Amino acid sequence: xxxxxxxxxxxxxxxxxxxxxxxxxxxxxxxxxxxxxxxxxxxxxxxxxxxxxxxxxxxxxxxxxxxxxxxxxxxxxxxxxxxxxxxxxxxxxxxxxxxxxxxxxxxxxxxxxxxxxxxxxxxxxxxxxxxxxxxxxxxxxxxxxxxxxxxxxxxxxxxxxxxxxxxxxxxxxxxxxxxxxxxxxxxxxxxxxxxxxxxxxxxxxxxxxxxxxxxxxxxxxxxxxxxxxxxxxxxxxxxxxxxxxxxxxxxxxxxxxxxx
Amino acid sequence: xxxxxxxxxxxxxxxxxxxxxxxxxxxxxxxxxxxxxxxxxxxxxxxxxxxxxxxxxxxxxxxxxxxxxxxxxxxxxxxxxxxxxxxxxxxxxxxxxxxxxxxxxxxxxxxxxxxxxxxxxxxxxxxxxxxxxxxxxxxxxxxxxxxxxxxxxxxxxxxxxxxxxxxxxxxxxxxxxxxxxxxxxxxxxxxxxxxxxxxxxxxxxxxxxxxxxxxxxxxxxxxxxxxxxxxxxxxxxxxxxxxxxxxxxxxxxxxxxxxxxxxxxxxxxxxxxxxxxxxxxxxxxxxxxxxxxxxxxxxxxxxxxxxxxxxxxxxxxxxxxxxxxxxxxxxxxx
Numbered sequence: 109x110x111x112x113x114x115x116x117x118x119x120x121x122x123x124x125x126x127x128x129x130x131x132x133x134x135x136x137x138x139x140x141x142x143x144x145x146x147x148x149x150x151x152x153x154x155x156x157x158x159x160x161x162x163x164x165x166x167x168x169x170x171x172x173x174x175x176x177x178x179x180x181x182x183x184x185x186x187x188x189x190x191x192x193x194x195x196x197x198x199x200x201x202x203x204x205x206x207x208x209x210x211x212x213x214x215x216x217x218x219x220x221x222x223x224x225x226x227x228x229x230x231x232x233x234x235x236x237x238x239x240x241x242x243x244x245x246x247x248x249x250x251x252x253x254x255x256x257x258x259x260x261x262x263x264x265x266x267x268x269x270x271x272x273x274x275x276x277x278x279x280x281x282x283x284x285x286x287x288x289x290x291x292x293x294x295x296x297x298x299x300x301x302x303x304x305x306x307x308x309x310x311x312x313x314x315x316x317x318x319x320x321x322x323x324x325x326x327x328x329x330x331x332x333x334x335x336x337x338x339x340x341x342x343x344x345x346x347x348x349x350x351x352x353x354x355x356x357x358x359x360x361x362x363x364x365x366x367x368x
Numbered sequence: 369x370x371x372x373x374x375x376x377x378x379x380x381x382x383x384x385x386x387x388x389x390x391x392x393x394x395x396x397x398x399x400x401x402x403x404x405x406x407x408x409x410x411x412x413x414x415x416x417x418x419x420x421x422x423x424x425x426x427x428x429x430x431x432x433x434x435x436x437x438x439x440x441x442x443x444x445x446x447x448x449x450x451x452x453x454x455x456x457x458x459x460x461x462x463x464x465x466x467x468x469x470x471x472x473x474x475x476x477x478x479x480x481x482x483x484x485x486x487x488x489x490x491x492x493x494x495x496x497x498x499x500x501x502x503x504x505x506x507x508x509x510x511x512x513x514x515x516x517x518x519x520x521x522x523x524x525x526x527x528x529x530x531x532x533x534x535x536x537x538x539x540x541x542x543x544x545x546x547x548x549x550x551x552x553x554x555x556x557x558x559x560x561x562x563x564x565x566x567x568x569x570x571x572x573x574x575x576x577x578x579x580x581x582x583x584x585x586x587x588x589x590x591x592x593x594x595x596x597x598x599x600x601x602x603x604x605x606x607x608x609x610x611x612x613x614x615x616x617x618x619x620x621x622x623x624x625x626x627x628x629x630x631x632x633x634x635x636x637x638x639x640x641x642x643x644x645x646x647x648x649x650x651x652x653x654x655x656x657x658x659x660x661x662x663x664x665x666x667x668x669x670x671x672x673x674x675x676x677x678x679x680x681x682x683x684x685x686x687x688x689x690x691x692x693x694x695x696x697x698x699x700x701x702x
Contacts, residue, residue: 190598
């Protein structure tokens with residue numbers, strides 16, 4: 109039986125006077141690997157923050173496993189759902205290992221230190237994300253792709269069932285984009301994590317995700333398999349540009365049609 | 369962080385503090401002999417050495433320790449909360465806000481006192497809190513980032529505004545009040561006794577304990593408010609606790625010692641170079657190092673123009689000014 113992990117019902121969110129999310133409803137199933145796609149400003153980041161309990165919607169409700177998340181203790185919720193921001197400005201010279209250990213915060217009480225179990229869990233998270241070899245380096249001194257992997261390790265140390273990632277491949281070169289997505293795919297299939305990724309690259313989304321949600325102006329336009337969502341007329345209407353579609357190795361590829 | 373290296377590191381800082389505490393009382397314009405101070409043949413009233421040591425130097429040194437500790441911890445907290453390493457009680461205008469509160473209390477010759485809390489301290493705390501609220505409202509942005517330029521401008525603005533208010537009150541006050549105000553504004557530890565030290569200790573220690581209690585939450589906030597929230601930190605509650613408590617300990621010591629400049633900037637920076645940015649160790653280490661640092665500065669202030677004593681605020685400002693410029697320069701190079 110397919111389990112519903114998270115459910116959003118009639119969610120609206122307004123920033124100042126402009127609506128960002130507009131009466132949106134969706135259900136997330138266990139072990140989904142969802143690509144959240146849509147143009148800039150369509151509400152992807154905001155939706156992730158609402159799912160992560162970081163922003164409270166103005167109306168509507170979010171349920172995690174039958175309980176409204178507003179009523180779940182913040183630390184308990186953080187033991188089930190983790191969120192990874194798009195970029196990671198760091199003012200202070202924290203080491204990579206310290207950043208990963210911060211993922212254990214929801215399990216620790218005030219005035220306590222990490223136990224050997226916490227260290228062990230962080231170590232495994234760094235192994236999974238191939239970050240162990242620079243554990244002692246400063247976070248500010250590693251590359252963008254390495255930072256993203258460290259943040260995934262830190263989120264993994266939370267031992268969550270569900271991970272929300274805001275454009276994890278933005279600002280990375282091709283090799284790192286694929287590397288990150290392979291790690292995430294592995295988390296999804298081997299570690300049974302439910303993943304939701306905000307993404308811009310439709311081709312990578314179609315290749316890696318088993319479900320795509322297309323957002324436009326804070327509403328869901330299409331929700332389904334890549335084949336169901338990536339359709340020429342829908343994409344042209346949402347993105348406001350002509351596109352060509354083809355199919356290779358069983359996954360759809362989208363090309364903006366550039367005609368002079 | 370392993371608990372063994374934690375204890376080791378803090379022991380070193382504690383050792384430094386103990387050495388400072390042991391050595392500095394012996395330094396000063398009049399030479400004193402420990403043998404004579406502790407001699408049991410002289411009565412206390414006739415024992416000049418004991419009087420200088422226990423009635424003059426020791427309370428002053430203890431006040432210096434408390435003041436240095438409080439300002440340094442407050443600096444470390446403001447830096448983490450505002451995610452900016454140039455934030456400190458002095459650069460944010462919190463010290464001058466506290467000064468304004470204290471000056472108002474002095475000028476109005478308010479003398480009532482709440483149980484255990486002198487009225488000057490209360491006003492000083494309110495001034496500090498008002499200042500941090502003003503600065504926070506000026507720099508608060510949608511993404512929870514506090515850009516350096518805006519932060520410094522807000523601090524300078526607050527400083528000027530409070531300084532103008534202080535001058536205004538100063539101008540209107542009579543001669544004896546005026547002297548008290550100007551002398552107090554220079555920042556000094558000289559007019560003190562054990563009673564003062566005892567009256568401010570509970571506030572300072574309670575404040576530092578509260579901050580230790582939320583130190584790991586503050587670590588996470590220092591890496592970003594949204595990611596802190598996603599790790600189960602109640603961000604707005606922790607921010608409130610942090611701002612209010614740091615203002616409270618700043619106000620408490622500023623009320624007694626005057627706005628001593630730059631300690632809250634120099635100390636957390638220096639300590640961070642040795643122990644890293646984790647507040648669980650940065651807070652106690654800054655407390656111990658800040659105490660030692662201000663005692664050392666005050667010893668310099670007592671002896672550099674001996675027999676004349678200069679206010680310790682002048683010494684810290686003369687060290688802090690160039691230090692601040694160096695920090696700014698280094699920041700621009702990064």
